[in-house]
Amino acid sequence: MSSRKVSYAFCGEVGNFHYGPGHPMKPHRLSVIHHLVMNYGLHKKMSIFRPYKATAQDMTRFHDSDYIDFLQKTLPGNVSLQDHKQFNLGDDCPIFDGLFDFCSMYTGASLEGAQKLNHNQSDICINWSGGLHHAKKFEPSGFCYVNDIVISILELLKYHPRVLYIDIDVHHGDGVQEAFYLTDRVMTVSFHKYGDKFFPGTGSMYEIGAESGRYYSVNVPFKEGIDDQSYFQVFKPVISQVMEFYRPTVIVLQCGADSLAGDRLGCFSLSTRGHGDCVKFVKELNVPTLILGGGGYTLRNVARCWTYETSLCVDEQISNELPMNLYIEFFKPEFVLHVDESQGRRIENANSKQYLEAITKHTYDILKMCQNSPSVQFMSIPEDALPDEKDRITEEPDADVRMSQRDIDSMVEKNNEFYDDENDNDKNEGD
């Protein structure tokens, strides 16, 4: 039934890294997901690509070159104390073996996903290895070294006037928000746990952007223990409003799975279904979407969640019974896709109904401001400019012509125009 083209980044090696003893981030979860996706037969429904590996040059499109240089050259063991200080390394962001390879794999996959969307080769691109949203221009943060999201959004901006970034990780997407804090060309919407010194400490509802980016950063802070129903009750209206006011031409969705119940670091009570509902909702907006991974520190749950979401993207019903795979032992004792993880260590939902309503209303108010605030982009970019049309433009468009013939033609086609052609209703013409 799905007419949407889905691409899926597959890299066999990206799971074979290890952050070090005791570190909650386990890249090997990616191998587990790949196995599940393959054994469910989901790969038949989408085109699989072996991603490009990002170069240092690609990374410096956002990051500082000194920092990338450091990542590239450093090895575990040759890190000086000064480097530690300068680049904010530590327990969260250790230097591990193959660090730069790891970064270039996930960054390359995201970048290529963006490229595929740009060239209209795909409607949905999935890269579960990406989504490392904390990395800053000059330093790593919160297990993230290279911010593949920012880099791929920068790529999308070459073609798209307005990019919407949605973040459903339990942590605030501070790196991405910060990178685009001053621009109205990217709207960042993050749903996250906020307060009680929860990492990274940013993400209050009053962080709304600055300068021309004012009102283009949206933060929806939750308290711990939020469940499926409460989450979606906020997520759905907020995203609907964002779509209405901002009208993005492309969406980047960060699907951090640490917002699931039973996560080692998270404190929400979402089920895989509830998490998946958000992905499904975004998918059904029918806007080209780059789907990325992110956090997620209980390996089996991350694998379940992202496998399920892959199936949602390709519109495929998959059985609750997990197929046989190399990692089946990780899923005992149930061996099923949807598990009620919240049993046993349930976290009380601290989000009262009033609180959720207040948050939603506050977000509405900000979004209204966004509509009223003048934006250069809204004026200068033709409303429905599609990337594929852009491809065909061979010469510089005439700056004095508001809308070229080509643009007008293509808009008629796209909008199911009632009239036969542009002059159908034009009484002055042809007299």
Added chain:
Amino acid sequence: MKEEENETSPKDEEKLKECTSKTESPQPGSSKDCISFQNSPESSDAQSKDALFEPTVDMLVNDFDEEQTLEEEEALAAKEHVDPTEELSDLQRESEMPIEELLKLYGCAPQAFNSNSSASRKRRRRREQLSPAKISKVDDEALKENLKSAETISTSSTVVDPPVNIQNEENAEDSAEEDGTTTATTNTTNYIENQSLDDETNYDDEEPSELKKLYTGLYENNELKLLADDEDDLDYIPDEEDGRKTIMVGSDYQAVIPDSVKYDDALPYENEDKLLWDPSKVKDDDIEDYLFKFSTAVNGATNHTSSQSTETKHLRDDEQALLLLVQCGNNFEEALRRRRLGVAVPTNTMSIWSEEECRNFESGLRLYGKSFHEIQASKVTTRSVGELVEFYYLWKKTDRADLFASKARLEKKKYNINPCVTDLMEKYLEEYDNSGTNRERERDRSVSPNLNSNSMLSADSKRHHRETSSGIANNNHNQHSPDKLKLMKQIDEGAAIKTE
């Protein structure tokens, strides 16, 4: 309050823009020089009267008007003193004072800087605070400029109109006071004000000024403090007050947005990606047929799992078969022909580990924990770190790993090693996992050493319950997993040898 914000915002934005344009070209090493201010009220102890205004959630939600606080502040400032004329005459006197005395005055008692505070400045600062854009990075240059212009003005204060003079005195104070806790916005404002002043009045800067040295001294002090603050920041300790942080603004933080929507002819990279599988080209039925033929072709050669797959009529997707098909341009015959010829398909699968490698890996794991890098360097030099990681995850759910874990536990009891806290957590989780593993042991293992009481306890009813509930998964497990079985067998064989 909202209206008020809107009124001020255009102005603020202008200022911000000016500031950012100034900071746009980061100097080498500017990451270190950059100063990130946190609005931690604690750190501003030294000048608590300048404590930053932080709107609380309640205040903002209830449209709290700060008028009240403003009044309080003004009253406070009035109490503190100062009659502007008095201040002016002070300044006048200072300007005529010999520099040594002046130095003494300020050098010995730097707190004198703080003594004259003005309500207007506070108000301005507070207003800036309210605007969400907190420029948290100050260019050194801006600071320097600030100081320089302040200095120029105070040296020639006799010429200047009184109001201007006051303002600049304020600025001087500001810059002297600033030790990393005030937000940069204030600086920006000062800086911009100074700039405009410079433009308006062309001062002669002929006399080599001792004051400059004084201020440079102060500035250097300042810088030191700022750097110290910077280092604190790098430690990444969440703000003690409430764990909140601010979003940083400046060229060191934001991405450079590409110009508008324009097609760039040069691709950002060469297309190195390789198509592994494209489902749109061929029909599902054909693929199944092909896979079946492919597997029989395999079985003809190895005669390994043929009985299984024919019995169960179950076809597993063979990734290699599919890749080969794509490589042959979706030509089934060609793919099968190549298969029969035994063309090697590039594989990602690990080659089988030798018993020695396994043993070395385990001893490495015992020695270094999960520092795979170190294990690779000193124990299992025949494998890459990536292979070690992959092996670890497959290994950890086997009997062999259980054996290993229980041995390690025994050892731990013996020596009573006290690991660090994070390791404890890890250990706990591992043990939690392992207790699960024990429960499953009997299911697919022939060798089943009951190593701890835990497994004996849970080896009965729960296990049976699980088996009945997910019997299908279980069956699947035993029947359709040649890869897995191979690997398990291989690992288990090692375990068997060991237990014998």
